[in-house]
Amino acid sequence: xxxxxxxxxxxxxxxxxxxxxxxxxxxxxxxxxxxxxxxxxxxxxxxxxxxxxxxxxxxxxxxxxxxxxxxxxxxxxxxxxxxxxxxxxxxxxxxxxxxxxxxxxxxxxxxxxxxxxxxxxxxxxxxxxxxxxxxxxxxxxxxxxxxxxxxxxxxxxxxxxxxxxxxxxxxxxxxxxxxxxxxxxxxxxxxxxxxxxxxxxxxxxxxxxxxxxxxxxxxxxxxxxxxxxxxxxxxxxxxxxxxxxxxxxxxxxxxxxxxxxxxxxxxxxxxxxxxxxxxxxxxxxxxxxxxxxxxxxxxxxxxxxxxxxxxxxxxxxxx
Amino acid sequence: xxxxxxxxxxxxxxxxxxxxxxxxxxxxxxxxxxxxxxxxxxxxxxxxxxxxxxxxxxxxxxxxxxxxxxxxxxxxxxxxxxxxxxxxxxxxxxxxxxxxxxxxxxxxxxxxxxxxxxxxxxxxxxxxxxxxxxxxxxxxxxxxxxxxxxxxxxxxxxxxxxxxxxxxxxxxxxxxxxxxxxxxxxxxxxxxxxxxxxxxxxxxxxxxxxxxxxxxxxxxxxxxxxxxxxxxxxxxxxxxxxxxxxxxxxxxxxxxxxxxxxxxxxxxxxxxxxxxxxxxxxxxxxxxxxxxxxxxxxxxxxxxxxxxxxxxxxxxxxxxxxxxxxxxxxxxxxxxxxxxxxxxxxxxxxxxxxxxxxxxxxxxxxxxxxxxxxxxxxxxxx
Numbered sequence: 086x087x088x089x090x091x092x093x094x095x096x097x098x099x100x101x102x103x104x105x106x107x108x109x110x111x112x113x114x115x116x117x118x119x120x121x122x123x124x125x126x127x128x129x130x131x132x133x134x135x136x137x138x139x140x141x142x143x144x145x146x147x148x149x150x151x152x153x154x155x156x157x158x159x160x161x162x163x164x165x166x167x168x169x170x171x172x173x174x175x176x177x178x179x180x181x182x183x184x185x186x187x188x189x190x191x192x193x194x195x196x197x198x199x200x201x202x203x204x205x206x207x208x209x210x211x212x213x214x215x216x217x218x219x220x221x222x223x224x225x226x227x228x229x230x231x232x233x234x235x236x237x238x239x240x241x242x243x244x245x246x247x248x249x250x251x252x253x254x255x256x257x258x259x260x261x262x263x264x265x266x267x268x269x270x271x272x273x274x275x276x277x278x279x280x281x282x283x284x285x286x287x288x289x290x291x292x293x294x295x296x297x298x299x300x301x302x303x304x305x306x307x308x309x310x311x312x313x314x315x316x317x318x319x320x321x322x323x324x325x326x327x328x329x330x331x332x333x334x335x336x337x338x339x340x341x342x343x344x345x346x347x348x349x350x351x352x353x354x355x356x357x358x359x360x361x362x363x364x365x366x367x368x369x370x371x372x373x374x375x376x377x378x379x380x381x382x383x384x385x386x387x388x389x390x391x392x393x394x395x396x397x398x399x400x401x402x403x404x
Numbered sequence: 405x406x407x408x409x410x411x412x413x414x415x416x417x418x419x420x421x422x423x424x425x426x427x428x429x430x431x432x433x434x435x436x437x438x439x440x441x442x443x444x445x446x447x448x449x450x451x452x453x454x455x456x457x458x459x460x461x462x463x464x465x466x467x468x469x470x471x472x473x474x475x476x477x478x479x480x481x482x483x484x485x486x487x488x489x490x491x492x493x494x495x496x497x498x499x500x501x502x503x504x505x506x507x508x509x510x511x512x513x514x515x516x517x518x519x520x521x522x523x524x525x526x527x528x529x530x531x532x533x534x535x536x537x538x539x540x541x542x543x544x545x546x547x548x549x550x551x552x553x554x555x556x557x558x559x560x561x562x563x564x565x566x567x568x569x570x571x572x573x574x575x576x577x578x579x580x581x582x583x584x585x586x587x588x589x590x591x592x593x594x595x596x597x598x599x600x601x602x603x604x605x606x607x608x609x610x611x612x613x614x615x616x617x618x619x620x621x622x623x624x625x626x627x628x629x630x631x632x633x634x635x636x637x638x639x640x641x642x643x644x645x646x647x648x649x650x651x652x653x654x655x656x657x658x659x660x661x662x663x664x665x666x667x668x669x670x671x672x673x674x675x676x677x678x679x680x681x682x683x684x685x686x687x688x689x690x691x692x693x694x695x696x697x698x699x700x701x702x703x704x705x706x707x708x709x710x711x712x713x714x715x716x717x718x719x720x721x722x723x724x725x726x727x728x729x730x731x732x733x734x735x736x737x738x739x740x741x742x743x744x745x746x747x748x749x750x751x752x753x754x755x756x757x758x759x760x761x762x763x764x765x766x767x768x769x770x771x772x773x774x775x776x777x778x779x780x781x782x783x784x785x786x
Contacts, residue, residue: 112441113469159467165474165510167489197439200463200478209489393469398414399445
């Protein structure tokens with residue numbers, strides 16, 4: 086693992102937005118675990134005049150942050166001395182099904198109106214977490230690829246926001262990599278790249294693997310020759326998936342699409358349109374439900390905050 | 405500030421109040437502010453923690469919604485390599501130290517917890533700075549540290565800057581005596597101390613003759629009532645001298661002067677007592693250090709006060725007199741005062757009674773011009 090240094094931290098735009106949203110909607114400080122994977126960066130363009138510089142021994146690494154887990158309370162996975170409770174962390178993280186190739190990369194802390202540098206406890210948590218990460222890596226809990234790239238480098242992201250004048254909120258973030266130095270660990274500022282769509286991120290498209298709970302479309306499943314080659318498990322999964330898909334399509338079989346071609350197409354068109362419309366209706370209903378439940382959540386959160394303030398002995402003067 | 409205190413949750417306010425009231429070190433709060441979405445709840449503040457004759461600014465971060473949770477500290481950016489917490493990093497006794505830390509098993513309901521935390525962090529910070537100074541490659545500083553660091557209460561810190569202005573500051577507590585007990589009835593609550601501040605420039609090996617340190621005496625503020633360190637003439641720092649040589653000489657001299665200053669209290673008391681025989685009983689007088697006295701005088705129909713401010717160097721330096729009319733006020737309704745007066749006949753060799761007599765004679769003349777000054781000032785207002 087020696088010699089591996091993290092060149093930059095790449096965070097998915099949606100993940101970053103989600104963390105900031107989570108932070109700005111919370112009453113106080115927030116922290117949580119950052120998940121994702123380490124990946125190699127393409128080496129910088131080779132030059133032909135200096136052979137020594139191109140044969141750099143240390144591989145270039147980037148940390149790709151794709152997911153996060155936020156604890157609802159301060160010091161959710163560590164104690165007041167900043168010691169990480171690895172069993173608790175394990176238990177909490179196992180509650181959610183994370184995509185494959187998704188491991189603990191580090192953690193984040195979001196605090197309003199405070200110095201934008203790691204605090205006393207944050208430093209301790211990073212040191213402790215990096216030890217936990219090291220132990221996990223040695224335990225071989227992760228897929229081969231990430232284990233190979235597993236470094237005992239803990240990524241720490243610090244978020245801060247301050248309410249400026251005219252209701253403008255400034256959100257700031259910084260990423261650090263914890264690096265072991267001769268005298269203890271040091272947080273080193275690491276550049277952050279926010280990954281979005283667009284030509285600038287074309288090089289990262291190959292790192293993307295689509296994962297969805299939507300079942301795989303059994304295209305060409307009638308072609309029995311292909312099916313025969315597959316194992317029993319695979320065919321079972323296919324049949325289970327097609328059942329799920331059937332449920333979503335309200336009984337509209339894929340085979341019926343075939344009828345769209347040919348002389349009777351006009352008759353079947355209205356049928357398909359009906360299906361489409363009913364699906365749109367469903368979506369609208371869903372959007373409405375989401376909106377209503379969001380309002381409910383917001384109200385409940387505000388009630389919780391009021392109760393918390395009451396427990397803390399604070400009196401609110403606003404009605 | 406009191407308003408800001410009220411916006412803190414009670415548990416946090418109790419800890420902060422306890423710290424300010426009970427700390428043996430003069431810790432100050434610079435600012436209190438909020439880290440909540442609802443900005444009326446405060447939960448963070450800056451503390452000015454005294455260190456090495458200066459102070460360090462620490463941001464203390466609580467969570468208003470979880471006031472019983474232990475606070476966190478953000479240190480200034482120049483101390484980014486100060487990490488008091490990861491006890492487990494050094495293998496020797498790290499666990500034991502963690503268990504003893506005031507952060508371990510934090511009890512938010514115990515108001516003394518913040519005080520304990522700040523003192524613990526300060527103690528660790530002193531050692532952090534000592535280590536930083538020890539890392540410097542300067543043979544003279546290495547020698548100084550080895551010889552004087554064993555003194556109790558000594559603090560050192562590195563002053564960063566460019567290579568030329570880089571230095572090491574020593575704060576050496578002087579005199580092994582309790583200054584609070586020198587004068588009977590002394591009202592000082594905090595322990596008074598005199599320190600020698602010595603700033604050594606960092607010199608790398610190639611320079612043969614290191615320049616002498618900048619030295620000055622610093623005393624705690626209350627001590628000024630009795631003794632000002634500015635009056636002390638420091639013994640010269642000879643070439644090739646070290647602090648272990650310099651300090652005994654300085655301490656001896658300082659002790660002499662302090663004992664003289666204590667004797668001066670007696671001389672000032674005599675002076676105030678002598679005032680009574682000519683001016684009548686003083687309206688007000690400082691009974692402990694005898695630095696001030698006020699007497700009431702009458703000249704015809706003109707009634708006025710005379711304030712005596714008696715310097716620590718009395719009788720070498722004469723008292724400063726200020727006249728204050730009891731009949732005339734300025735536009736703001738304040739009594740009209742004269743400028744402080746030091747130019748009058750005086751000799752430190754006179755008997756105390758004679759000093760008072762001569763002041764009386766001076767005032768008989770002076771009060772007339774003060775009276776006309778007052779009349780003129782008040783007539784201008786109308």
